[in-house]
Amino acid sequence: MTTRLRLGLVILTAFLLQVTVFVEFHPLGVAPELPLLVAVLAGRTAGPERGAFAGFAAGLLYDLQLSTPFGLWALTCCLVAFAMGRLTEALHRPEGLVAVATTALASVGGVAFFTTAGALLGERDLLTTRTLRVALLVGVVNLALSPLAGRAVRWSYRPTGAVRAAA
């Protein structure tokens, strides 16, 4: 199976979980933002360029289902993935606590960017007193789901058999 196909499967699975299970199930009172989590992890795993493409695809698919401006999640996820990729490179692929902290912070930052950009585009109700609380809790929930999601994203970027043989 090629990397693109595996990545497509991971993005589709994250999307379907987001719009089915996590519509009813809100741990800590908020839904995770799985497309954003996939973007963060893709940036960390595959670097800024490939991460940005994965983030764009995950965000665009999510945009299809929402009533927020079409393209806003795509913009958010590709920027967050790119930033995460750059940060990971700058920190020389951090492990442990630093990796955990950057994942949570990127999720919080992604939600903050999405709501602020949305408000600037005229969607004033995206930026309310509730937004900061939601952003922080999304960071926590995304962090809790990141071990599982991280495994799926790493699987999608795993070198194919031919590449491994060539190496």
Add this chain to the structure above:
Amino acid sequence: VALSRPGGRARSRLALLVLTAITLLTLDFRDFGPLGAAQTAARDVLAPVRSGVMAVARPVGDAAQGIIDYGNLENENARLRAEIEALRGQALENEIAQQTLRQLQAELDIVHWRDTPRVVARRTAGAAGNFGKGTIEIDKGSNSGLKTNMAVVTAGGLVGKLVRVDGSRSVVQLITSPEFAVGVRVGDEVSLARGNGAGNALRSGEGLSRENRVISGDTVLTAGSASSWFPPGIPVGRVDAVDRSTGGLIVTVTPAADVANVDFVSVLLFEAPGR
């Protein structure tokens, strides 16, 4: 120079993605028809996949939420049992009132909103994510004759209106959404009520005078002007608070329908005569 090349390429590709996203946003704001059609087609393709996954995943999500909210569910059940008892007492009284109303309507040749043709639909999902802007999704769409802006009701009263209609799914904007507005009759005057985004109330002030004799507990109904998407007389809610301190009159209305917990809704196949 050799080291900066990959970074430069990454930046230019990011710029391409950002430009694409901004183009999509611009087209969306301009209601570019082909983009809307492409979105609808993509959602229609994904709808059966979502339905299949939801059939399996929903009980899992419900069970997990049930475990987390166990204490609240017990309290909720007790409250609902008490409410059912109270409603049983009112049911007979309402039946007699309904019969009288039907007789009077027949004599005066008035069509009641409850006689409007309708399509019954099931809520398939709430809004995905954390920024759903007060919407729910239902399992009927244009294949069942639904169109955007049609009124959505339950036995309790007005729930919202259709804001997006795909082939087999539609999105309902709830009356509590800050973007929702409906013409209502408050006392003797007609006003515009808007959702306040808090999930439990609407506010109305435009067109109301201080002299309006509305009081807490009064019923608020849709006004149903010639160009309105809503037929007249649909219960919107009850007046919860009346504020005359601003020089005018601001009325807070608690919705008649239990907007947060709807499972089945009716979409009224009503099109405004004046449109």
